[in-house]
Amino acid sequence: MCVGFVAQLCSTSLAIAEENTYNMTKGVTDISGKVYDLHMLIFYICCAIAVVVFGAMFYSMYHHRKSKGAVAAHFHESTKVEVIWTVIPIIILVLMAIPATKTLVAMEDTSQSDLTIKITGSQWKWHYSYFDEEVEFFSLLATSQKAIDGIEEKGAHYLLEVDNPLVLPINRKVRFLLTSDDVIHSWWVPDFAVKKDTIPGFINEAWTRIDKPGVYRGQCAELCGRAHGFMPVVVHAMEEADYEQWLMDKKAEIAKAKQEAAASLTATLSKQELIELGTQVYVDRCAVCHQANGAGIPGAFPAITGSKIATGDIATHIDTIVNGRPGTAMQAFANQLTDKEIAAVVTYQRNGLGNDTGDVIQASDVNAFKAEQSGTSEEGQ
DSSP states (O other), rough: OOHHHHHHHHHHHHHHHOOOOHHHHHHHBBBHHHHHHHHHHHHHHHHHHHHHHHHHHHHHHHHHHHGGGGOOOOEEEEEHHHHHHHHHHHHHHHHHHHHHHHHHHHHHHOSSOOOOEEEEEEEEEEEETTTTTTTTEEBBBBOOEEEEEEEEOOOTTTTOOOOOEEEEETTTTEEEEEESSSSSSSEEEETEEEEEEEOOOOOOEEEOBBOOOEEEEEEEEEOSSSTTOOOOOEEEEEEEHHOOOHHHHHHHHHHHHHHHHHTTTTTTOHHHHHHHHHHHHIIIIIIHOOTTTOOOOOTTBBSSSOOHHHHSSSHHHHHHHHHHOTTSOOOOTTSSSOOOHHHHHHHHHHHSTTTOOOOOOOHHHHHHHHHHHHSSSOOOO
16 A cells, blocks of 8 residues: 555656656757757766765764764875865866867857748847748737736737747758847747847857757747847748748748738728728737837837827828837838838827827828838839
């Protein structure tokens, strides 16, 4: 009976240990496996050192205690002791450095890659660009604001879900070029053992080769501002045939979006249609800084309600969204939103959130503003 109870207790403990993993993630790539093995090797070496040091210490304390009449030895500047406690740690460090150096060199070797992807961090989203494929897109948090506010139930992947995941093929070496539009971010996927800072004006490199299909999640690991916790990374690894099909579908999707953007330049939407679209764009892109009610955060992010930009000159308002404001958190949305979306959000900001200018801005107005700035006619985003 006692044996059965112990066996049941052990199995329960193992189940709990499996559910609550506190060790490093072993991952799904060869490099992540090497990093895990290196981590465990160093851990076991540290455990062995701890056993030897504390064992010697407790043995000395017990067998050479005062109650047994032990008398402390008196010695000073022993050359033998000095040599021992210098040479042994050096040997241990060298033995640890050899596998560590091999792993670090392998982690930094981005040569002979099959695919190159540029990753750009931007407050607070990721931009992915596939070299030689004419495919690029933004990846934004997909968790609803109601779930964040506690109004809706939080899902299984709360704050770790996006609208457009990065899609990669398995069994191919993928090189990442990482940079940033604004502040320092950090692209981190534990299952790949990839964690690299994205720094404005610099390009860092990393790579991975995924062994099996699946969805792998990470997040920004560098404190990058107010919405740092709302900047997840989601990677969908596919079989090569599935990846090629996704690539074809994505190109078709991008081509269709360009056609729709061009067609929107000749379309005239009603004020209500623009406000409905603008509301969604504002919630997705603007509310994180300016708040859902347009009140902003005093001292950090200006209010939209009653602001001179949202109630003043229309060209200045469009310019603010298209080109951003250097030196502030207001980034340029020229390459992030279509002319139609920019027109809609400008219309919404001027007629909602406590403002009532009555102005209606069309996609053609935004396109004309861009053309005037560049001196060339554009066909949309």
